[in-house]
Amino acid sequence: MSRFRAFVVAATIIQGVAALNNGVAKLPVLRLEAWNAFQCNIDQDVIVDTAKLMISLGLREVGYEHIDLDDCWAEKNRTSSGELTPDKTRFSKGFNWVTDQVHSMGMKAGIYCDSGWFTCAGYPGSFDHEEQDAKTFVDWGFDLLKYDNCAIPYDDILKQNTFGKYQRMSDAIASVAKSTGKPPLIFSLCEWGWSQVWIWGQQVGQSWRVQGDLEPYWASVASTINFSSFITMAADFFGHNDLDILQIGQGNLTVDESKTHFTSWALMKSPLLISTNLSTIASSDLEILKNQEILAINQDPEVGTSISPFRWGVNPDWTSDPLHPAGYWSGPTQNGTVFMLINTLDSPTDMFFNLTESPWIRAGRQYSVRDLWTHTDNGTAARNFTANAVPAHGVVALLMKDAGDEPAGLEPKCAVWYQCTDQNGTSVGG
Ligand SMILES: *[C@@H]1O[C@H](CO)[C@@H](O)[C@H](O)[C@H]1NC(C)=O
Ligand SMILES: *[C@@H]1O[C@H](CO)[C@@H](O)[C@H](O)[C@H]1NC(C)=O
Ligand SMILES: *[C@@H]1O[C@H](CO)[C@@H](O)[C@H](O)[C@H]1NC(C)=O
Ligand SMILES: *[C@@H]1O[C@H](CO)[C@@H](O)[C@H](O)[C@H]1NC(C)=O
Ligand SMILES: *[C@@H]1O[C@H](CO)[C@@H](O)[C@H](O)[C@H]1NC(C)=O
Ligand SMILES: *[C@@H]1O[C@H](CO)[C@@H](O)[C@H](O)[C@H]1NC(C)=O
Ligand SMILES: *[C@@H]1O[C@H](CO)[C@@H](O)[C@H](O)[C@H]1NC(C)=O
Ligand SMILES: *[C@@H]1O[C@H](CO)[C@@H](O)[C@H](O)[C@H]1NC(C)=O
Ligand SMILES: *[C@@H]1O[C@H](CO)[C@@H](O)[C@H](O)[C@H]1NC(C)=O
Numbered sequence: 398m399s400r401f402r403a404f405v406v407a408a409t410i411i412q413g414v415a416a417l418n419n420g421v422a423k424l425p426v427l428r429l430e431a432w433n434a435f436q437c438n439i440d441q442d443v444i445v446d447t448a449k450l451m452i453s454l455g456l457r458e459v460g461y462e463h464i465d466l467d468d469c470w471a472e473k474n475r476t477s478s479g480e481l482t483p484d485k486t487r488f489s490k491g492f493n494w495v496t497d498q499v500h501s502m503g504m505k506a507g508i509y510c511d512s513g514w515f516t517c518a519g520y521p522g523s524f525d526h527e528e529q530d531a532k533t534f535v536d537w538g539f540d541l542l543k544y545d546n547c548a549i550p551y552d553d554i555l556k557q558n559t560f561g562k563y564q565r566m567s568d569a570i571a572s573v574a575k576s577t578g579k580p581p582l583i584f585s586l587c588e589w590g591w592s593q594v595w596i597w598g599q600q601v602g603q604s605w606r607v608q609g610d611l612e613p614y615w616a617s618v619a620s621t622i623n624f625s626s627f628i629t630m631a632a633d634f635f636g637h638n639d640l641d642i643l644q645i646g647q648g649n650l651t652v653d654e655s656k657t658h659f660t661s662w663a664l665m666k667s668p669l670l671i672s673t674n675l676s677t678i679a680s681s682d683l684e685i686l687k688n689q690e691i692l693a694i695n696q697d698p699e700v701g702t703s704i705s706p707f708r709w710g711v712n713p714d715w716t717s718d719p720l721h722p723a724g725y726w727s728g729p730t731q732n733g734t735v736f737m738l739i740n741t742l743d744s745p746t747d748m749f750f751n752l753t754e755s756p757w758i759r760a761g762r763q764y765s766v767r768d769l770w771t772h773t774d775n776g777t778a779a780r781n782f783t784a785n786a787v788p789a790h791g792v793v794a795l796l797m798k799d800a801g802d803e804p805a806g807l808e809p810k811c812a813v814w815y816q817c818t819d820q821n822g823t824s825v826g827g
Contacts, residue, residue: 415599416635419571422583422603423634424696425668426541428463428507429456430642433613433672437469437518440487444506445498450675452502459687460696461671464499465507465541468518475521481510481533496538507541507585508534512562513548522548524555524562527569534582535573541583542570544602546591559592560601567601585639585668595628599636604668611641613648615790616720618658619741623722625665626706627715632666634701639668646673646682653791656770657739659685660792663695664704664728664737690769691794697731704728704737707754711741724748727755733798734758735769740787748793749783753812760812763804764797779803780812 429451431439448464451457472482483492492508499506510530511522523530523544534542544566549555555562563586574581584602588594589609598605608624611617621640632638640662645655662669671686706723709716725748726737734757738748752758763779770793777800784793810825811817817826 416633417567417600417602418635419574419581421580423701424698425604425637425666426463426583426585427461427692427696428465428541428668428670429461429675430465430467430507430543430670430672432467433642433644433647434674435467439466439469440484441490441495444495447675448499448502448504451504454675454678454683455687456671456675456683457502457504459689460692461669461686462503463505463507463541465509465543465670467509467543468516468545469520470509471516471520473520475526479526479529481521481526481530492537492539500538505540506538507543507583508537508539509543509545510534511545511547512566512588513546513550515548517545517547523566524548524550527566528572531566531569531573531582532577535577535579539582540580541585542566543585543587546588559588559594560597563588563601587639590624595631595638599631599633603635604637604639606639606641608641611644613644613650615650615654618644618650618654618661619722619790620719622661622739623717623719625661626723627717629665629703629705632701632703637666637668638703640665642670642672643686645671645685646678651790652681652685653788655682655685657790657792659688660691660737660770660794661726661739663691664726664735664794666695666701666703669695688769690767690772690796694730694735694769694796699731700729702728704735707756708750710748725750725754727757729757730796733764733796736782736793736795736797738784738787738793738795740789740791743789745786745788745791747783747785748787749781751781751812752778752797758797759799761803763800763802765800767796767798769794769796780807 451461470483496506513522513524515522570582570584586602586605590607594605611621625640704726706726708725710724711721712718721741724739724741727734740746753760763777766775766778768775787793814826818824
């Protein structure tokens with residue numbers, strides 16, 4: 398194989414399958430998702446009041462523009478013509494009233510259904526009704542569909558894998574967009590990480606869940622970081638790994654754990670789904686969710702890719718360890734290279750890295766350092782950086798911008814000493 402051909406083949410593999418670029422959700426969608434706080438206790442007032450709180454708490458202003466229903470909104474039976482209907486008591490004014498209210502506040506609304514016979518709470522699923530239901534959701538004024546994975550039909554009826562089951566609704570959404578002339582519903586797959594979704598999800602929808610449900614404590618957050626660290630290459634514009642609803646404000650996460658949770662979700666370009674009762678949200682949690690320097694990277698209009706680990710740290714590289722996932726991460730952004738350091742240990746520790754361990758840093762240059770949690774400019778780094786006393790389960794997020802040539806005379810001559818060679822042919826490195 399010629400060197401050129403080898404390059405083309407490698408590039409094709411790395412690039413993977415092109416995303417379903419249908420014009421919606423180029424960037425991860427910032428949402429409030431009604432499930433964790435409300436479960437089935439939803440009604441038209443809860444939704445509209447929560448949208449109002451998103452505005453008064455300043456969440457809309459920093460980009461959380463969606464409010465999404467989860468399960469339990471429907472009547473248990475379809476009409477005689479097969480139509481879905483909203484719960485007659487809890488949504489007595491109908492969904493057009495709800496979506497009109499939400500839209501009039503400059504926000505968007507999402508609905509939930511299931512790819513099988515029933516939703517997870519036992520309401521009608523969309524299997525075999527895909528086009529009818531997609532049309533109904535659009536007619537009701539919704540902008541997004543979260544689509545669950547419960548009550549899967551028998552093989553001899555389905556005759557599809559998970560991919561094909563979700564493709565049915567993806568096709569229905571495209572068809573309805575065509576016939577109505579309205580933008581396609583943003584399609585948020587909730588297939589629990591089944592069937593290697595990160596390989597095909599881009600062809601079907603705008604985001605896909607990487608695993609089962611996240612729980613509100615550190616071990617679950619760390620385990621999701623472990624899992625996601627191996628599939629960061631799947632994320633780019635129009636297609637995102639969904640690491641699941643943010644657990645901030647729930648369970649027993651500490652402030653440092655919540656910051657790590659939020660930073661890693663945002664920089665891996667996951668959709669960010671708040672699911673806390675906003676009437677009672679703690680100001681420290683709100684402050685985390687509104688970190689605009691972190692949100693700006695999640696919403697980077699020029700760079701769609703995720704951060705990835707460059708060193709695992711506690712473990713050898715590429716080790717799978719649910720409690721000690723990779724600690725040293727970086728990625729390109731519109732404004733420079735972002736670094737994320739996670740202390741997975743149970744006590745504070747110093748974290749050191751050489752800048753060129755990150756593929757996005759140039760040798761022989763120095764970099765200005767911006768701390769994205771303290772919101773301070775922290776001087777200039779040449780060759781390496783040390784974050785002192787990173788708290789247990791805590792995070793450091795840094796934006797490094799090229800600040801010109803490094804000071805003259807730094808040793809060693811090459812940041813990576815191996816193969817370091819003088820122009821006259823003398824090897825000075827190991
Ligand atoms: C949200 O919290 C408020 C204040 O505690 C409470 O009144 C309300 O019932 C909660 N909402 C739901 C749906 O649980
Ligand atoms: C819903 O449909 C089931 C099965 O067809 C039927 O037994 C039940 O009575 C219906 N419920 C209502 C409220 O119409
Ligand atoms: C950690 O990640 C590896 C690689 O994806 C995976 O095989 C393993 O199941 C993950 N651990 C947990 C607890 O999710
Ligand atoms: C947090 O909650 C989880 C689940 O209930 C529990 O296993 C863990 O020990 C708790 N952690 C702390 C520090 O309390
Ligand atoms: C880059 O910097 C500009 C100017 O400060 C800012 O508006 C933008 O949000 C930043 N982008 C990212 C991805 O951080
Ligand atoms: C870190 O870089 C500085 C130059 O900025 C250098 O003097 C120092 O030796 C480096 N530290 C390590 C541990 O490589
Ligand atoms: C950056 O500087 C601020 C203010 O001095 C300090 O609190 C913070 O710890 C520094 N960040 C790092 C990663 O060293
Ligand atoms: C950092 O660079 C120094 C000097 O080149 C080298 O001795 C050290 O092994 C490097 N450390 C890491 C973690 O790459
Ligand atoms: C070749 O390079 C080495 C390492 O920089 C230097 O010590 C040596 O003097 C050079 N030799 C000549 C002939 O320039």
